[in-house]
Each structure stands twice: as C-alpha cells, then as structure tokens.
Amino acid sequence: MYDNAEQELASLEERGLLRDLQALPETGGKIVIEGKKVLNFSSNDYMGLARDQRLKEAAVEAVSRYGCGATASRLLAGHLTLHEELESDLSRMMDTDAALVFGSGFLTNLGVLSSLAGPGDHVFSDRLNHASLIDGIRLSRAHCYRYRHKDMAHLEDLLKKSQDTPGKRIIVSESVFSMDGDIAPLKELSELASRYHAMLIIDEAHAIGVFGRQGGGVCRIPGREIQPDVIIGTLSKALGGYGGFVACSVSVRRLLINKARSFIYSTGLPPACLGSARAAVRIITSEPEPGTTLLEKARRFHSLLTQHSLKMPDFESQILPIIVGGNEDVMRFSESLSRKGLLVKGVRPPTVPPGTARVRLSLTLSMTDSALEQAACAIAEAAEEVGIALHGSTGVTTQ
Ligand SMILES: Cc1ncc(COP(=O)(O)O)c(C=O)c1O
Structure with a gap:
C-alpha cells in the first residue's frame, strides 16, 4: 500500500497543480x-482526419486482414508487411531514404535520443523541448546542455565551450513548439550543426501534415528547406491516428532497429493504426501544401x-x-x-x-x-x- 499518495495529491492541490481526467x-x-x-x-x-471516413475504412480493412494486434515485437513475429508499406509511404512523404514506425511519438523520442547519444556525448537541447525529448536525453546519459529558447548565440556559446571535449555532438529542437506554437530558427540550427560537426534532430510532431511540401513539416517549406539528420514525427496529431515515426537514413534506421529499446522491447504498432495512417498519408500528400x-x-x-x-x-x-x-x-x-x-x-x-x-x-x-x-x-x-x-x-x- 503506497500511503504517501494522499499526501502528494494534497501537496499538488495546494500548489494549484492537481490534474484530473475529463471523459469526453x-x-x-x-x-x-x-x-x-x-x-x-x-x-x-x-x-480533422481522426473521424474521416477514409481513415475509418482503412483501419477496418487492416483489422479484417491482419487482426487486432501485431502480436509481438517487430523483431519477433510483429513486423507486418503493413509496417513496411507505411514506412515507405512515410519516407516518400518526408523525402528521406528511410522511416521507422514506433509505438508513439513519445516512444520514438525515447528510442532515438537514447540510441544516437550515449555516455560521454554532448546533447544541446532547446529549453522548451518536449518532455519526451528531455527523457530521451536523460536515458542516453549524455551531457545535456539546455540553451535558452531559440537563442542561437547561447547555443553557439555552449557548442564552442564543449568543442575540445571528446564525444559526439547532437543538437535537438522541436520545429513548431508544442505549447508556444512558435517556430525554431531551423536554418541557423542547421548552419550551427554543420559548423560544429553536430548531428541535427528535429521533432516535427506538431508540423507534420500542416506545414511544408506534402505536409512534410517545417523542414520541407519550399525555399526554407533544411536536411536534418533525423526528423521525428507522430501519427497521433495531424495524421489523426496513433503511433510515432522517425524519418532518416537507411543506416540510422538499421541502428535504431538494433539499439532503440522502446522499439525492440515493445509490441509493433497494431494494424488499425497502420491502416489509418496509410490513408492519412495518402490524403495529406495529395495536396502540394495541405x-x-x-x-x-x-x-x-x-x-x-x-x-x-x-x-x-x-x-x-x-x-x-x-x-x-x-x-x-x-x-x-x-x-x-x-x-x-x-x-x-x-x-x-x-x-x-x-x-x-x-x-x-x-x-x-x-x-x-x-x-x-x-x-x-x-x-x-x-x-x-x-x-x-x-x-x-x-x-x-x-x-
Ligand atoms: C513535440 C512533441 N514530440 C513528441 C510528442 C509525443 O507524441 P505522441 O503523442 O505521438 O506520443 C509530443 C506530444 O505531445 C510533442 O508535443
């Protein structure tokens, strides 16, 4: 029996921080x-895709063909042809060589950060980055430097200071910030990444489906395009369903399959989510700027x-x-x-x-x-x- 629960709840309430669920x-x-x-x-x-008839029908069709669950992790029997089909749809949409689907956007960030960074590496993270990015960095056990929100001078200062220390350098930022709705200076981030030989990871969770050519996100806005090493996306927001993904090179995809614990030790995304996501990608990519x-x-x-x-x-x-x-x-x-x-x-x-x-x-x-x-x-x-x-x-x- 966990008897501190009531005390903790009372403390949250006292500070105006108690949260409750509202069933809709x-x-x-x-x-x-x-x-x-x-x-x-x-x-x-x-x-408005979550209730779209085309997504519902695609989900039903996927369930009739494959059943309700993926039945195992992707490295066992849970890797369906539907996963591969969705991943090639996503890599086409994102204009990258490869894509890999995870259980959710949160799990994608945990897996990507903890696989691409490790002890002794240096991760530079915007101070307003999402909890899933922060937790991914924590799991990686890399040194974390939080730069002031969108402050490129601060970021450069931190990059400079760590320049002579051994270890990989990774810059990570959201494109559209989830709670502020503002947009990161992607061109400058990309320039700093190449100047300081850092990998660039951009989380486009709130931009995919809304911004850019074929809904590929802010990195794909015509005339303002950049090529980060890794783009994180979710199937759960503008794409109206559930799941997460990474758009990347073939070798990063293979590395994640081998290292990302949130990918390896979790059941594959279920058929209904895969089917509806394929329909959503079809709808989104049918317009030049959806x-x-x-x-x-x-x-x-x-x-x-x-x-x-x-x-x-x-x-x-x-x-x-x-x-x-x-x-x-x-x-x-x-x-x-x-x-x-x-x-x-x-x-x-x-x-x-x-x-x-x-x-x-x-x-x-x-x-x-x-x-x-x-x-x-x-x-x-x-x-x-x-x-x-x-x-x-x-x-x-x-x-
Ligand atoms: C920036 C960002 N990344 C990742 C996620 C996680 O995505 P998901 O809801 O698919 O787990 C969110 C969710 O709110 C987010 O805002």
Missing part, C-alpha cells in the same frame, strides 16, 4: 458535452483575438497560447471558457515553465469562421471576467 463522449472539433454544444480547442487533430487553409484560419483567429485586446505572441502556427501566469488563474480562465461552450484546457507546470501557465488554443480545420468569431468574443469576455485581459504577457516563456 466523442472526438471532433464540435462536440456535445452533457447536452451542450462545445467548440473543442484542445485537440491536436489539426486536419496546411494552407488551416494556417490562414489560424492567422485570422489570431488577429481577431488581438483586436479584442488579448495580448498574444506573434502568429506563427495553428497553436495559439494565451499566457496567464498563475496556476489558479489559468484554471479559472479555462472554467469560464467552458461555461461559454469552449473546451480550452489550462496548461500548467511542469508542462510549461513556472509562472507561464496558459491556455493553449489549438485550431482544427472543421472550425468555421463564424464559430471562431463567436469564440473570440467569448474568450475576450472570459479574460475580462477573470481579470487577465491586461496582464497577459508574451515574453515569459523565453527563459
């Missing part, structure tokens, strides 16, 4: 909760919010944070939004740095302009009610 009756941009229509700003189903409409919608919504005097960081992506600061304040804001028919969850530390609790508005393709106009008014009213309209700060996450 359905997924989608517009959902009905307890008989009330709600606009869902907390989903990462950016392109995210254009979503990003225009997000830009209009951002400008509506600023017209309502809400202080917002500059527009960069479909993720729009409103930074509140205090943990209790953000939860009051989120509750007020919920009473107004908007599902916008509060995000608190440790997901974001202390003092930068926020609501994270995530735009999805199904949101109509009129629904967004009403939502902007409701958000401004709620901000007024809880007294944050004039206190929202834009710069606090850059630490």
